[in-house]
Amino acid sequence: AQSVAQPEDQVNVAEGNPLTVKCTYSVSGNPYLFWYVQYPNRGLQFLLKYITGDNLVKGSYGFEAEFNKSQTSFHLKKPSALVSDSALYFCAVRDLPSGNTPLVFGKGTRLSVIA
């Protein structure tokens, strides 16, 4: 069975500092990994995904994520945080290449960027 762990409920970072939001996963096959962001009272917005290829994936709003197979991790990063990045971030995983396997979400990490 697939699972995702986001070990931090809350991450606080000062504006302009680098940020990392952690994610580890467990799948039986090869992982198909995603990050989504949810702003207050809004739906989830897709940030980036990893299927195959380069371990460093670049996404929207200056975010990137690094796939590490040996550590089964897919941490979200940004070199310089903005106050507007404050939101709830979800990591998600599904097994490749099954089309019928559901996307499994982590419990979310609330990012707070302080001016």
Next chain:
Amino acid sequence: DTAVSQTPKYLVTQMGNDKSIKCEQNLGHDTMYWYKQDSKKFLKIMFSYNNKELIINETVPNRFSPKSPDKAHLNLHINSLELGDSAVYFCASSRTSGTQYFGPGTRLTVL
């Protein structure tokens, strides 16, 4: 142009009532989903339809019945609403095995 839209955005109703939430996508995707987000923000898949056929049906009470009249629509009907059904319900769509795009959500409050 809204890619995935849901109506209504807010739904307040009494216990025991029956209600529906509608979802439409204009992305040309062949797969649509319903997710439930509880008060702790935990997201869980409820149903998935591919080309109007039910392909994922997680452990959900049979009071919840999805209906897909065509590939662009997936509606969620809930019978005999209970307090525990209060949550935010998100619709999403994708190409088969592709990235899922989410609607804005419907906040259901059962009194």
